[in-house]
Amino acid sequence: MPIRNTNLHLVSDSTGETLNSIARAALARFEQPSVIQHRWFLVRSRLNLDRVIEGIEHEPGPVMFTLVDRSLRLALEETCSRLGIPALSVLDPVMEMLQMEIGTTAKEKRAAQYVMDADYFRRIDAMHYVLSHDDGQGTAGIMNADVVLVGVSRSSKTPTCFYLANRGVKAANVPLVPGAPLPPELDTAPCPIVGLTIDPLSLLEIRRHRLRILGAEGVRMGENDYVDADAVKAEILAARRLCTAKGWPVIDVTRRSIEETAATVIQQMELWHQRQGTARAVPPHDPAAPILGAKR
Template sequence: MARSGDIGIYFHVHMISDSTGETLMEVMRASVAQFQNVRPIEHLFALVRSPRQLERALEHIQAFPGIVMFTLVNADLRRDLEDACASLGMPALAVLDPIQATMSSYLGAPVQGKAGAQRVLDADYYRRIEAMNYSMAHDDGQGDDLASADVILLGVSRTSKTPTSIYLGHRGVRTANIPLVPGAPLPEILYRLKKPLIVGLTASPERIIQIRRNRLLNLKEDRSTDYVDEETVKEEVIHAKRLFARYNWPSIDVTRRSIEETAAKVLNLLNDHKAKF
């Protein structure tokens, strides 16, 4: 573990999984987020299912000492990893063990011990793929068949509509997003829809202007336009808020929210919306 001035504390974290490693990565990052100025140097070893694959991971662990986190269901591989880490004086944490033990005790059912069990190609998997395809086809006002959406996101430019839609699609939620463009009418069907949840996304004018200016810089566009004019952007935001209030569409201020936080709020609203039908 090393400290570099005011930059933060750096440490190696090794994640060993017999599946894709996505669960480990999410748990590790969520845990590290609770510590200030801590910077993990991530080492991921996915699909580790043989002694030889584990051996290669252990060689790397020995070269870069740190914390070891793992999800391995094979008893022999688990024992070999834990023994090796103990001899090296490194902590090794089986991140799913406490959760599975609690669930097994409560349900009165044994743990399957099957690698990658959550990746089974079941109906839910295909539902999520279909939702992703729908969300991508209905990005930025494209596509039709809005009536079959689960969620429709509305918002002025640079309010995170697209990344939020894609994230929700990955969660199995069919999501369309439509930009609010000054002078451009919304699809008439929006005002008649009952099944989809329509959610407005807003942000502070200052935040929107900052993001838009960065986008123009990336496009090597430095001309002054209404796109980043302070008064024009304020009017866009005011118009959007009035629209949402007029039709009683719930809105979310994304100024200080991550994509995950915005999506979580949308999912909560969607659960409440579904309860009405």
């Protein structure tokens, strides 16, 4: 069966993160889907919706939406019905199930998950913490961390810490540098310490790519052990042995996305807290937030 081009319209009265996540997860199940996504976010007035309808009429395709305002929702559904286009309110099945189980009606509140409450300020505080404790900075602040990530250079420590900060987790990261002593704070840290490791060939490619970006100066840097295959293998092996000796769990990030690595870190945090008999490791709020860090 030939794969045809499909327009997919995502319509939200908020940031669209929920729709983005659902569409991404669903489309990942198809082999090379030829889908053009049209994102219509912050649709909160009839004027906004008219632009959406114009776009749907110009490039017809199925519509996924999250609209709280009844009049906007009705107008969108009527337009889709008139055009013979399927339209799906993605939260309806979940809301109906929960209302039946909880025994009360959900409030019609736009962007209810984005409020400036304690969880919001916890995430902001965590983001400031990550910025101040990235790549071995401010090691004295490790005593205030929720988790510390250790690993060789370019093993995804920084982006994982930023993703964790979006969950309200204060994550510090410490590079394991050959010949350099560890911060003494790691021996007394009142939080879990998790090692990140990576396949040597993958790490070599990442480091060589970084040197190419750096240009001529980076080429001269490439003469040292940073991108020497044998040295990189020895560096990774030494880091793993260190983590084993310290009793720190190790996560192989080679074929993991940042999201998967962060989820595994959170699992290790909760296991650590269970063993310690202390409070929950991670705040319950789980926003679908983008990764703000960019360094590997």
